[in-house]
Amino acid sequence: MRLTLFAFGLLTLATAAPAQDLDAARRLARQAVIVDTHIDAPGALRKRWADLGEEQPDREFDYAKARRGGLDVAFMSIYTSAAQDADGSAWQVAHQMLDSVEALAQRHPDRFALLTSPKDVERLRQGGRVLLAMGMENGAPLGDDIANVQRFYDRGVRYITLAHSAANRLADSSYAAEKPWNGLSPFGKQVVAEMNRLGMMVDVSHLADASAWEAIRLSTVPVIASHSAFRHFTPGFERNISDEIAKAVAARGGVVQVPFGTAFINPDSAADMQAHFRARQAFDQRNAALKAQGKPLEDREAFEKAWANAHPVRASTLAQVLDQIDYGVKLLGIDHIGLGSDFDGVDGELPAQLRTVADYPNLVASLQARGHSDADIRKILGGNLLRAWAQIEAGAGK
Structure with missing residues (x-):
């Protein structure tokens, strides 16, 4: 037992960043604009309400942790399941989640603000606010009505992950063996066109390859992968993005946002x-x-x-997240990689040094240790996503 504890102590000392390095990483995390495109706080709120304006020990996202970690823009995931699609409740569930995000901002206007455009980031984050943007994970709440794209846009939704764990009315899922559309459905094609018209980001995470390819081909503006690790590390796992699809996303000006969850990186x-x-x-x-x-x-x-x-x-490690980022930078270039953690969405199955939104400085320190410049780290932390979002917004209606 003594030998085991001694060995563990050596490992901890070897992997922990020196205090001065972590201090520098914290400064950069505070100064940079950190954007995380996938946080499942609304789903956790629906299961059990908690005031995220205060510290919540059982949540991976709250205001206090976000401030310690330097998080500026948190995309709240409006997630609905295949079961909710099947039983017809997805529309109602999505609106309940949107209500919960709005309630946080209304309860704490000094701590949270709703974000609907990248142009408003600098203005709204003044005073230490954490900005709550919204992305819809699974297009099921749209039902069969194309007008629902506009309705959800009007409620603040700024990206839609077209499908999730099963094929829906729009597209095929990477998880399911059955691929009924072999691309996008006729309705899915209409949805992409409407999202382009509105300036809403098309998200190809979770999609079967053929569906992702068609979404990229049909979109007139860049698309994103809001939380997709690289399949290079997980052969045969279609949920993670292939090199070829990732390069197509980048070629159009989009970004691949790397998640932290063990199931994606191990x-x-x-x-x-x-x-x-x-x-x-x-x-x-x-x-x-x-x-x-x-x-x-x-x-x-x-x-x-x-x-x-x-x-x-x-188990998974911070090094595995870093490997994903380094691989993406090498494959796509520094302008096409970002962060989509999946905090509050993977049942705590995360690397030990990336447990909550307070831990972004650990990632920053490790990126610095691997030789990334501060300017490049700023791009990874949020600059790339904000640039792509602005380009998508600028292309609205064109």
Whole structure:
């Protein structure tokens, strides 16, 4: 036991940044504009309300942590599931989440402000406010009505991830074995055109490859991948972006935003996630068949428990996040990489040094240690996303 603890102590000393380096990283984090394009705080609020204007020990995003980490722009994920799409509740759930974000800003106008344009960042962040932008993860709340794109835009939504864990009315999912559209649906093509007209960012994260390719081809302005790691590190995991699609995103002026979640950056965990989605889909199909036959259904809770027991949670490291960023910079150039953490959305399965939004300085210090200039780090932290967003906004209606 003594030997183990001693070895652990040496490891901790070897991996921790020197105090003076971390101080420099904190200064840069405060001075730079940090933009994180994927934080699942609204989903956590819907499960259990908490006043994120105050410190909340069980949340990865709140005002106090954001200020310690230097976060300026937090894209709140308006996430709806395939199940909510199927039962018709996605529209209502999305509006409930939008209400929760608006409530935070209304309760704490000195701490939060709603952000709908990159032109307003400098003005609104004065006084130490954290700016809440909104991205819709899964186009399910649009239903079949193209006018809903405008309605959600009017409520502040500035990107839409066209699909999530299953094919929907717009596009195919990377997780599902079935790809009914082999690209975008006719309605999905209309949605991309309408988003272009409004200046709303088209997000290709989660999409099957053929759907991502068609979205990139049809968009008249850059597209983004709001939280996509590189498939290079997780072969066969379609959820992560391929080199070819990433290069197409960059060639149009877009950005790939790197997530921190273990399931995206650890290849074994990524394989588990892909297998879990396929197993869950097979489970649902079996239950649908049993229901049609009037037979008792299999127990979902027992299925999930058995899966968890057979697939223990794996670990990931800050170095794996850095490897993703370095690979992206080498592949795409420094102007096309950013951050989309997935905080509050991965059940705490994160690197030890990137547990909450207070921890961006750890990432900054490590990027500095790997030789990135402060100017380039500013681009990664948020400059690239703001540049692409401004370009998309400027192309509205053209």
